[in-house]
Amino acid sequence: MSRFQVRKVAVLGAGVMGAQIAAHLVNVKVPVVLFDLPAKEGPKNGIVTRAVEGLKKLKPSPLGVPEDAALIQQANYEEHLELLKDCDLVIEAIAERMDWKLDLYKKIAPYVAPHAIVASNTSGLSITKLSEALPEEIKPRFCGIHFFNPPRYMYLVELIPTPATRADILDQLETFVTTSVGKGVVRAKDTPNFIANRVGIAGMLATIIEAEKFGLSYDVVDDLTGKKLGRASSGTFRTADVVGLDTMAHVIKTLQDNLADDPFYPTYQTPPVLAKLIEQGALGQKSGAGFYKKVGKDILRLDPAKGEYVPSGAKADEIIGRILKKPGAERLKLLRESSNPQAQFLWSIFRDGFHYCAVHLESIADSARDVDFAIRWGFGWKQGPFELWQEAGWKQVAQWIQEDIEAGKALSKAPLPAWVFDGRDGVHRPEGSWSPAKKTYVPRSDLAVYRRQFFPENVLGSGAVTPHQAGKTLHEDDSVRLWTLDDEVVILSIKTKMHAIGPGVVQGLLQAVDLAERQYKGVVVWSPDEPFSAGADLQAMLPAFMAGGAKAIEPEEKKLQDAMLRLRYANVPTVAAIRGMALGGGCELAVYCAKRVAAMESYIGLVEVGVGLIPGAGGLTYIARRAAEMASAGNAGADILTFVKDGFTSAAMAKVGTSAIESRKLGFLLDDDVIVPNKDELLYVAIQQAKAMFESGYRAPLKRLFPVAGRSGVATIKGQLVNMRDGGFISQHDFHIASLIADVVCGGEVEAGSLVSEEYLMALERKHFCSLLNHPKTQERIMGMLQTGKPVRN
Template structure:
């Protein structure tokens, strides 16, 4: 199949979703033009301009860096419809009004390129009915595409074909959305609210109803249905407030209007409390009040009986919390048999979810895997409903659910489908996942794009190989595994908690470099979760510090610095594959690698000041060297102070890039580094980079001398720091730490332009790092972090 080239995308509608979809396309370097109606007053692009400006202020930010908003091309239908002719993909994202959408399709149809895909971003309208307004030549290239809000952060995208959508169109769009946009794609059937919102909103309605049945307050329900239950930390009612109660009501109305024959139809009734809140204009977070309300620093919850807000913060019973920590089979048994109302509530909502997905699976999805992925990616569940059911014992749970249906305890009298009781042990097998409509197990998609995912997310029971048990193991110690998938490139995976760098990890990394140089094309440092490395393991050094004081840490610090230089000057390329957080020592490990390949949602920075220390594994040395390199590249040696100051500010303020794009702006990623939209393609790209660098004749950089800004630059920085201290913006200890950071970056007590090397600066780093260990206020910060996980401000 020829590759579908997407040179430009048009997004129609500059509302909340349209503008944020455009923003994310900019993040992943896809040119985009954002359309809306011409403004009635002022510039014709006024509506779009206001939306683009609004993107810069939204939190969490839809943009990797705010200034990239300028890359969104602005347009209106009156003046710029011909711009559609150059677009390979058109995403319509206007308000959820069938008549408005159909009218817009008629207007744009003459300008749609003969090859372009047209997709409607709708959360529940019939895609087939929408397609009927399109000319016959466009219908085969039309489908539904449902991004979840906010589009940058939510992994799920549902694709919905119509009976006339050509199969290759769906394949092309799935490939683009997966690799270029970085999303997890689930194909849904054209039924009301598709998969995730259908199951998710039905589940939220069931939770509201069961909470009323058992007399539980909103804060207790959210505590029970959040992280403790393996779901999004916002729980149920907080999630509703974040989504918007009016948005939730709209999705509910779609169920009410289109599913009158559904056996669960009575449970789709709008909860009276929701209707009342909407009537009062309390729409959730966006209006300042919903199920919750923030007053000053206090969070209040609605007491529906009183009709007023009262203090929130109540937690679930400790007994129930302990039950939720049990293995699935024991957990469900204990919840079902307990007399505790909170436990009974949890069993009820789990039973309701199992019942609902079993009854509706055939109608809404091709197979059970699609339901579980949709709920994991769209609603933040650690396990989908079918996965939990299967892991708890399929047959036993099925009998329990049937018993509750027969006893009239369930939301519907509809019986479980016959296939539930056909002797099976579950719906997910190594062969595939169960499809009631096809009466067989369907394997994962074999599209070429998925060959780029060595270890894609898998459902329980699918028999997927665990990454840390895959490949050929070459070396292993207690905190690192060195292995290979192809015999060409080594992979080093840190297995310690939070992938903290301890002496054991350092030893493993050095061994990995030695092995890579002996017979491989390179080394990739990668781990299969959302932590690259959270930094150095201070706790591991505590025994040495207690026995010998800071003097005992000096040789350990020297070993870590030497390991960083060993990685930098390795004879084969070392590639750091960053997914998630790379902080402190993790950042230093990445910046000393020959190349970095980072997932879009990577958070990189030097954060040591939070524990009262300075970066001590070459981070400040790197900043000084990069300042010299940038000054030289710009023929601006006299302006070395500017480049040094930028790096100083990042380290002294513990700035963390909140995206791979911002991390590049801060200097922790370079222009030559690669940003990968899809986290599951990270390892594939990193291995490809290592091989390409080796095959291109890779040689490590020369160990060169470079100029530093010197004592005059340090004096300039210190004067600014003194002003901040005297103005109460930083503490005396912050001033002290920042002074030491400036000392290293500027090269100590030398003249401006003096040539130094990495060894010289790293010696300064060691001296100041270990000196701070003896400082009482640094010790306070370290102990506070180890005990509470939160920084101490002193």
């Protein structure tokens, strides 16, 4: 695969988007220089400095770890334009003002490297008009790039070419954004607000119109249009508050200013309630009030009729919730035929969305697939509008829409396009997705970068092979599937709920290692969906515990520990491919593999104290061994306790890395483990790592004894715990659990520096783990978690 080498990126504009784009580039190890205007007072880089400092305070954090803010190089347009000459990609991300952007382009043009790509991060301005301010030699290397906010977490990036943009430039940028930045790329046409915001904001406006028509309050609408529809839990009005009502109004104005001939133009009027809120300075979450307002612990909603905030929390009718669980065809039929206002509202917004997408597909996107991906990735829908329409029965739904248009119930009188009624059963087929402009089905991109995605996200009707069906099955039961894609590496996929680790998974791990040692090059632990593993299966333990108490659990716990050691000392490389949560036993499974390959959004930690237990599958043994290894790698007289303390704190406080980068800082990922920006490349990279390790003559580490901090280490830690307990920072039971953790990570009742084995420490783990199972306070915590899913503090 030919690579577009990006040695450094320049981001122009240190506002909300520019600073967060720079932050995410640092997350994925891309050097970045962040520019803004020179400050009028104080240091010239003052504006950028304040923006970079602000990144450390934002929640959710745009940075993998806050200290990486220091890696963003700071610059201003007065002193540092020469730095642009070393940049291979320049992303302009200043305010959405055409005149400001054009002025900036004239200023930077003489300094842009002759090979560099220049891209404007705009949510809707014409990319072609922007390009007119650039010299002729830069125009072929210019395009639009639209990150969604917040850039670290939102998967969608839209790329928008101008008529002058070279095809290879767009290919290079798509490759970089996909594999290096970790995003899902959709190419959009240069039309106002592109694809996602065009369809998404039109949908939000339609929702506001229909909600008013059917007399529904904002909290009911949000309950109806959130998780119940497979969309973002914030629904419609909460989403508007989070995005910012001024931002929403700006996007709406783009529609108003540029789409006078659009058949849906009347729906683009700024809703009076939105205009009034903005006039009052109620801009949503950032100003403390919008459609909702938080007062103390209470969330109030605006009552537009009264012009004041009232208690919120109203939910959808129970019957609507039941309807929404039905298959697509039955669901839409029931909603359309119901007299319930909530059902009529839902049918109306579905109809409005289908109608809008069909009418505009040809002008805004290359294919229906791009619309579905843009909405899924940009607005958090599980299913795009065309996918739902196709699932529910294309012809029947088309007929219903047309009937509503003719009856004057739709938001526009525009008829559905002729292609909708050409006998088709949908827009997605195995050969591709429908393109009205090309009058054919367009296949997915064949760029080389997508060969790294064995199972990329696909659309309903594409006929793509799922990972549950792919490859050759070597063994399958209710707990695991062992399979291979290439007859070289065994893939173990966990099938249990939340990928919890019970006896069946333990047996599967052992079987996978045995298989690989006989005839394969390694084992990759990877599951098609998140999480990697939420930990040990507490439910599976209950029957044994009820029958025989903690004694009945001890043999099962030893089997789990033995499985971890089997992974660590296997004669072939074992690789954990982590995405999402790897908690408790899931974390232990990961750290006992020979290597870890983790997606950026991986959250790893030992969280057993939340249910009143200590890590029992080797997690504390791992902490003790790593502390000894780090101490021996330092000065000869290094104090092991210094290295033990960090691991102890992580386990005792149930610290979880909030990114793969922070998980590395906590010690759950090592320096030579691989962090993969794009979740869909995880399996490819993990398999390549396993093969490379095997081909390099992989040998498991030799079993050896290692020193521990001993009873003096335990005493030191317990002294600090006493102060926390007596100060009221932790409960007596927290103190007891933390003391047991200290006992294991320091090696128990032995002298400091004593040499111990992993088996010795694991026996200590088992002993303390089982003693806690008999403790009433721990039993309270376990039952509370099983019943409510929330930790009990006692």
